[in-house]
Amino acid sequence: MRAVAALLVATLSVSVVALTPTLQYIDLPLTNGNGESKGGVNPALPYDQSALQQALDSARAAQLPPSRYKALLWQHWIVNATQDANISLQDWDPWRTAKQNKDVVFAVYDYYTKLYLAHPEQLRWMAFANMAGSAFAAGMLDLGGLPGGAWFASMLMAMQKHIFMDIATMHVAYIYGGMSAVEEMRDAGLIDAETTAAWADPPNGVLRFSYREQNLVIPEQWNRVRSHLAPLGEFITYGMTIAGPMPVPGAKTPAEYKKLLCGPLPAFNYADQQARWDFLAHDTVPSYLRLDPANVRSIVAASFDDRVDEYRTAHRLVDIVIAQFKATGCRP
Numbered sequence: 001m002r003a004v005a006a007l008l009v010a011t012l013s014v015s016v017v018a019l020t021p022t023l024q025y026i027d028l029p030l031t032n033g034n035g036e037s038k039g040g041v042n043p044a045l046p047y048d049q050s051a052l053q054q055a056l057d058s059a060r061a062a063q064l065p066p067s068r069y070k071a072l073l074w075q076h077w078i079v080n081a082t083q084d085a086n087i088s089l090q091d092w093d094p095w096r097t098a099k100q101n102k103d104v105v106f107a108v109y110d111y112y113t114k115l116y117l118a119h120p121e122q123l124r125w126m127a128f129a130n131m132a133g134s135a136f137a138a139g140m141l142d143l144g145g146l147p148g149g150a151w152f153a154s155m156l157m158a159m160q161k162h163i164f165m166d167i168a169t170m171h172v173a174y175i176y177g178g179m180s181a182v183e184e185m186r187d188a189g190l191i192d193a194e195t196t197a198a199w200a201d202p203p204n205g206v207l208r209f210s211y212r213e214q215n216l217v218i219p220e221q222w223n224r225v226r227s228h229l230a231p232l233g234e235f236i237t238y239g240m241t242i243a244g245p246m247p248v249p250g251a252k253t254p255a256e257y258k259k260l261l262c263g264p265l266p267a268f269n270y271a272d273q274q275a276r277w278d279f280l281a282h283d284t285v286p287s288y289l290r291l292d293p294a295n296v297r298s299i300v301a302a303s304f305d306d307r308v309d310e311y312r313t314a315h316r317l318v319d320i321v322i323a324q325f326k327a328t329g330c331r332p
Contacts, residue, residue, distance in 0.1 A: 027068055028044055034220075035158050035159075038094075098144025108168075109137065120296075122202045125209045128285070132247065134311055135244075141308070163218065214277050226272075
């Protein structure tokens with residue numbers, strides 16, 4: 001009798017083990033959370049979508065708190081987004097040259113257009129990011145072609161990757177998983193509560209998503225760019241401020257927005273977090289939100305390559321000088 005009971009217990013134990021999902025990639029740190037290294041958020045994570053999905057399903061089935069599978073969840077959505085954008089996350093390395101990374105840089109902004117055109121009412125931030133990206137990408141290529149500019153170009157490319165990993169990926173999670181996917185990212189500690197709340201009304205979330213981008217995602221990286229090889233970083237970031245504007249119709253240049261001693265130069269450095277957010281929140285983002293949807297569509301649907309070419313500094317020197325002097329004069 002005892003032998004039968006022991007056999008029954010052993011059989012049940014084996015059955016329980018067989019039914020218990022195998023947990024993988026739990027409690028991993030975000031070793032590449034800022035996107036500055038090659039690949040995803042942790043080198044232990046796979047890049048195969050089915051493997052990530054299986055591991056994620058097991059973690060959910062085990063009812064683990066999302067904070068324990070934070071890295072896995074983030075990698076899952078990033079891989080989902082990069083595959084949809086035809087970008088190899090495994091090979092995405094900001095420390096390649098700007099010329100070498102040009103296809104990846106452009107693919108990011110083309111993907112933003114793709115998402116916006118598929119969801120024009122919901123994903124308005126995507127079109128805004130695409131517009132701004134034409135000037136940002138031009139800056140990467142300009143700096144990458146300057147002696148001593150490679151590090152600065154790579155940091156801009158790292159910021160682009162960081163923004164994609166954070167803001168763009170939560171858009172993809174929302175598309176495929178709805179509000180519950182966004183809330184899971186919040187519970188994992190990947191998204192703050194205020195940004196999560198903005199997803200209840202995504203058409204009106206552009207300002208909040210932009211706030212997260214500028215004040216929670218990339219401010220520390222801007223600070224390092226500005227302070228690098230002082231005073232070179234200060235000169236470069238101020239030069240980028242002079243070379244504005246943000247390519248949003250109706251928006252002011254930095255010098256038009258806040259003049260240094262009545263012009264023609266801007267009174268702030270775009271790398272300064274507080275000044276940058278003041279400029280974006282009170283001029284650039286509102287100017288974008290005032291645009292007619294047909295105008296937005298026509299801009300982002302135009303060739304990104306051509307738009308970047310228009311913002312290359314070598315092609316705009318005369319326009320930049322004229323813009324600075326047009327900004328001359330004090331506000332009443």
